[in-house]
Amino acid sequence: MPDPVKPIAKGMFLTMKHYINMLRAREKTNVTVQYPEERREQFSRTRWRHVLTRYDNGLEKCIGCSLCAGACPARCIYVQAAENSDEARYSPGERYAVRYEINILRCIFCGYCQEACPTGAIVLRKDFELADYNRKDFLYTKEMLLEPLPIQADVLPVPMEKARGMVGAGKE
Amino acid sequence: MADNDLVNVKIDGIAVQVPKGTPAIEAAKKAGVDIPFFCYHPKLSMEAGANCRMCLVEVATPRKGPDGTISMAKMPKPQTACSLPVSEGMEIETQTEQVIADRKAILEFLLINHPLDCPICDRGGECPLQNNTIFYGPQNSRFIEEKRHFPKAYPLSKHVVFDRERCIHCARCTRFTDDISGDHQLAFLKRGADMYIDTFNQSKMVSKFSGNVIEICPVGALLSRDYRFKARPWDILSQKSICTQCSNGCNIKLDYRVGRLQRVNARLNEAVNEEWTCDKGKFGMDYVSTDQRLVTPLIRRDGALQPATWSEAMDLVVQRLKEAGKSVGAIGGARCTNEDNYILQKFFRNVLKSNNLDHRLGTYLPPAQSGLHARLGYHTMGNAIADFERMKTIFVIGSDLVNEQPILFLRVRKAWRFKGGRIIAANPAATQISEFADPEVTYRAGAEVALLNGIIKILAERNPSAADLPGYGDFIKSLAGWSIEKAAEESGVSAERIRRIADAIFSGETAFIAGKAVTEHPDASAVIEAICNLAVLSGNAANVNIPVTQCNAQGAMDMGLLPDSAPGYTPVEEPGLNTRQMLEAAADSNLKALWLVGADPVAHYTDADLAKRALGGDTFVIASELFLTPSAELADVVLPVASVAEKDGTYTNCERRVQRIFKAFELSPDVHPDWFVFADASGRLEQPLPYFSARDILREINVTVPLYADCSPQKLGNEGIRWQYPSAKSDLQLVPVEYRPLAKVTVAE
Numbered sequence: 001m002p003d004p005v006k007p008i009a010k011g012m013f014l015t016m017k018h019y020i021n022m023l024r025a026r027e028k029t030n031v032t033v034q035y036p037e038e039r040r041e042q043f044s045r046t047r048w049r050h051v052l053t054r055y056d057n058g059l060e061k062c063i064g065c066s067l068c069a070g071a072c073p074a075r076c077i078y079v080q081a082a083e084n085s086d087e088a089r090y091s092p093g094e095r096y097a098v099r100y101e102i103n104i105l106r107c108i109f110c111g112y113c114q115e116a117c118p119t120g121a122i123v124l125r126k127d128f129e130l131a132d133y134n135r136k137d138f139l140y141t142k143e144m145l146l147e148p149l150p151i152q153a154d155v156l157p158v159p160m161e162k163a164r165g166m167v168g169a170g171k172e
Numbered sequence: 173m174a175d176n177d178l179v180n181v182k183i184d185g186i187a188v189q190v191p192k193g194t195p196a197i198e199a200a201k202k203a204g205v206d207i208p209f210f211c212y213h214p215k216l217s218m219e220a221g222a223n224c225r226m227c228l229v230e231v232a233t234p235r236k237g238p239d240g241t242i243s244m245a246k247m248p249k250p251q252t253a254c255s256l257p258v259s260e261g262m263e264i265e266t267q268t269e270q271v272i273a274d275r276k277a278i279l280e281f282l283l284i285n286h287p288l289d290c291p292i293c294d295r296g297g298e299c300p301l302q303n304n305t306i307f308y309g310p311q312n313s314r315f316i317e318e319k320r321h322f323p324k325a326y327p328l329s330k331h332v333v334f335d336r337e338r339c340i341h342c343a344r345c346t347r348f349t350d351d352i353s354g355d356h357q358l359a360f361l362k363r364g365a366d367m368y369i370d371t372f373n374q375s376k377m378v379s380k381f382s383g384n385v386i387e388i389c390p391v392g393a394l395l396s397r398d399y400r401f402k403a404r405p406w407d408i409l410s411q412k413s414i415c416t417q418c419s420n421g422c423n424i425k426l427d428y429r430v431g432r433l434q435r436v437n438a439r440l441n442e443a444v445n446e447e448w449t450c451d452k453g454k455f456g457m458d459y460v461s462t463d464q465r466l467v468t469p470l471i472r473r474d475g476a477l478q479p480a481t482w483s484e485a486m487d488l489v490v491q492r493l494k495e496a497g498k499s500v501g502a503i504g505g506a507r508c509t510n511e512d513n514y515i516l517q518k519f520f521r522n523v524l525k526s527n528n529l530d531h532r533l534g535t536y537l538p539p540a541q542s543g544l545h546a547r548l549g550y551h552t553m554g555n556a557i558a559d560f561e562r563m564k565t566i567f568v569i570g571s572d573l574v575n576e577q578p579i580l581f582l583r584v585r586k587a588w589r590f591k592g593g594r595i596i597a598a599n600p601a602a603t604q605i606s607e608f609a610d611p612e613v614t615y616r617a618g619a620e621v622a623l624l625n626g627i628i629k630i631l632a633e634r635n636p637s638a639a640d641l642p643g644y645g646d647f648i649k650s651l652a653g654w655s656i657e658k659a660a661e662e663s664g665v666s667a668e669r670i671r672r673i674a675d676a677i678f679s680g681e682t683a684f685i686a687g688k689a690v691t692e693h694p695d696a697s698a699v700i701e702a703i704c705n706l707a708v709l710s711g712n713a714a715n716v717n718i719p720v721t722q723c724n725a726q727g728a729m730d731m732g733l734l735p736d737s738a739p740g741y742t743p744v745e746e747p748g749l750n751t752r753q754m755l756e757a758a759a760d761s762n763l764k765a766l767w768l769v770g771a772d773p774v775a776h777y778t779d780a781d782l783a784k785r786a787l788g789g790d791t792f793v794i795a796s797e798l799f800l801t802p803s804a805e806l807a808d809v810v811l812p813v814a815s816v817a818e819k820d821g822t823y824t825n826c827e828r829r830v831q832r833i834f835k836a837f838e839l840s841p842d843v844h845p846d847w848f849v850f851a852d853a854s855g856r857l858e859q860p861l862p863y864f865s866a867r868d869i870l871r872e873i874n875v876t877v878p879l880y881a882d883c884s885p886q887k888l889g890n891e892g893i894r895w896q897y898p899s900a901k902s903d904l905q906l907v908p909v910e911y912r913p914l915a916k917v918t919v920a921e
Contacts, residue, residue, distance in 0.1 A: 065291035070406040078430075081401040094324055095292040095401050118291045 061121035064097035068113035076106035088157035211342035212254035295392030383454035411836035421825025450578035496764030501528030504771025509821030527748030549901025564680025571687020618914030626659025650908030727824030831892035
């Protein structure tokens with residue numbers, strides 16, 4: 001009578017061998033991403049959600065020039081500018097965007113706005129989770145698009161006196 | 173040479189014929205060759221030109237050698253095409269290596285001190301400096317030093333801010349204030365790199381036409397304070413329109429964005445405003461996009477005006493109109509389009525069977541303009557606006573021209589400045605015309621007839637051929653008591669100056685312009701008769717001008733918004749009530765319903781008390797309005813109607829030029845044009861006036877009003893059409909005018 005234990009042990013050994021090899025190789029060969037617990041790393045030049053950036057001191061880079069709106073082939077950007085005053089300063093120079101809206105449903109993520117921006121204010125970054133429930137919520141306002149303030153920056157608007165020392169503020 | 177006035181020139185080998193003395197840059201334009209420029213402007217004089225050097229070209233002229241052969245001699249240095257009058261046989265090269273290098277160098281120089289803050293400059297996107305730099309400029313600058321700095325956005329005037337850093341010293345604005353507006357406000361200070369533009373002693377720039385310097389500035393140095401940072405050129409849409417601020421009918425562009433008016437720019441129309449606007453028009457049109465605009469109908473309930481729907485409001489209106497029967501009236505229309513006015517009068521005459529229509533809201537005059545019509549055969553203006561350029565003499569009487577008729581003022585000044593015309597002015601007080609009027613006399617208020625009689629007396633003696641005119645005998649008899657000395661004494665103008673005025677009128681074709689001091693004179697018809705006498709006597713019967721002042725008052729007259737005449741000035745059988753009679757009837761509760769069509773008697777009628785009593789009484793008052801005006805506040809129903817930016821139609825300006833306006837945007841779906849409201853009311857009265865668009869109505873006007881037969885939508889085009897009277901008046905006559913000093917005159921009713 002053949003020994004029943006031996007082949008079973010052999011088979012189990014083979015299974016365990018593959019199982020352990022699999023566990024060892026998992027880092028390299030696994031294709032399934034455990035979204036949303038995990039997110040795949042985006043390419044460095046990916047163009048997803050827009051962000052309005054700030055200088056290190058917190059001043060907005062956007063000067064409300066509307067060149068992004070001019071360059072936009074989908075006409076999805078609306079910019080309304082206003083003048084920085086001595087009491088309230090949002091950006092270096094004379095002009096800032098008081099309203100900045102992107103209709104993200106219309107946006108084709110071509111990145112022309114980023115290319116047109118003379119100050120590097122509007123950039124397309126890697127946040128790709130743009131789904132939402134209401135059409136209204138796809139109208140991204142300036143508040144939604146702006147980067148959070150750097151930790152040590154003043155809360156905008158800052159008075160003129162304070163802004164003098166800030167990046168580019170006196171240069172115009 | 174085929175023609176003495178034309179010369180043959182070649183631009184880049186393209187042969188063109190242009191009048192002698194044309195600047196080379198204009199000849200190039202005709203040849204279709206592009207020469208870049210900044211400071212050149214066809215409407216400004218060349219004496220102070222050639223500042224920017226951008227239009228450099230190489231020029232060769234034919235020269236006869238000692239042996240008789242003709243060779244082309246090249247000028248040793250490039251020439252500025254804007255200041256170079258062309259001559260016979262001239263050959264101009266605009267694409268040589270030298271010229272291309274020169275353009276690059278000039279632009280590099282101009283950009284040395286230009287801040288290049290294009291992204292925040294309001295001119296960015298429509299800037300000649302940007303365009304020329306892209307097409308003709310160098311790729312980069314060798315200038316690495318610090319640029320010069322001035323304060324940004326220096327407030328030059330109420331409307332204009334000035335960025336000195338951006339100025340390229342083209343002198344367009346300074347030449348504008350010298351050549352066109354005549355206020356001499358701007359000038360260059362200092363020299364070289366320190367040069368800048370400023371007003372005298374840094375005072376505020378005071379000008380009725382300051383807005384134009386914003387438009388002619390080739391960079392973003394002079395900017396509008398109202399439009400500052402509002403929009404970029406690619407954000408805005410533009411619609412052709414007509415300015416509604418006065419009766420001159422300037423052609424404008426309404427630049428709007430997301431349904432709000434952002435700015436007003438002039439539109440070229442050589443026959444009317446050339447390319448200028450006055451500040452009233454350029455900065456005063458923003459009323460169309462204010463938050464005070466009415467967007468829902470209001471009905472008076474429990475003593476207060478409350479929002480209602482259109483059907484509620486119209487049902488009430490129609491019910492009250494039915495009850496009122498023929499006892500209804502309408503005041504207004506001087507601000508509405510011809511189409512609105514036509515439907516208004518059709519609604520009142522055909523549906524309500526009432527002739528109580530009047531658009532006049534100033535002092536009520538015995539029909540001043542029709543007095544002119546009886547004498548000379550036209551109602552308001554004998555001349556077109558462009559005609560003033562060719563006049564030898566222009567006599568402005570009783571008119572603060574720059575405030576009443578700004579574009580006429582520019583033409584009159586142009587006649588003086590560029591065409592050698594002589595301007596004489598007689599006003600009760602000094603006006604801005606004193607800059608160039610010679611002489612400008614100041615007469616005692618109300619003594620126009622005395623002054624005119626003095627002038628007439630001199631002319632009658634000098635012009636014996638006038639004896640053939642009908643009425644001459646009586647006329648001369650009535651002047652028997654008059655001498656120059658008496659005229660001088662009565663009017664307060666010296667005899668010597670009266671003689672000078674008479675000399676000027678006698679010297680050639682003279683146009684007469686009368687203004688508010690005449691039309692609002694208590695004895696206006698006598699003054700107008702006297703002006704007509706003067707015109708007939710001096711052989712200028714076709715040149716009397718008494719322009720209307722409100723936007724479409726001329727059109728309202730043409731469309732029959734008068735108690736005694738239907739469209740096209742056909743008399744009606746039973747004349748209705750005029751404005752004063754309607755208000756009096758309303759005050760005495762003898763009028764059941766009164767419709768105010770864009771009229772505000774409480775604010776604008778001379779007798780505000782009467783207007784208040786009339787509107788506050790028992791009469792049912794309907795107001796079609798843009799705003800809740802003092803009169804609308806007293807109304808029983810207020811209907812929100814469309815402004816100039818929200819409707820199509822035509823306006824007729826003071827010289828009878830019919831011009832189209834186009835709908836730019838919609839304020840609210842609840843705001844309709846005036847004609848739509850009347851058509852709606854007529855439908856609810858079961859006598860419908862079925863029209864679908866302003867074009868429909870204009871086509872009907874073309875058929876029913878012979879004067880407007882040519883003014884069809886297709887033919888009006890960009891320039892508009894000035895309608896003509898069928899024939900000039902042939903039976904001119906002289907009429908004795910009795911001079912009544914002001915104290916003895918009571919207001920004519």
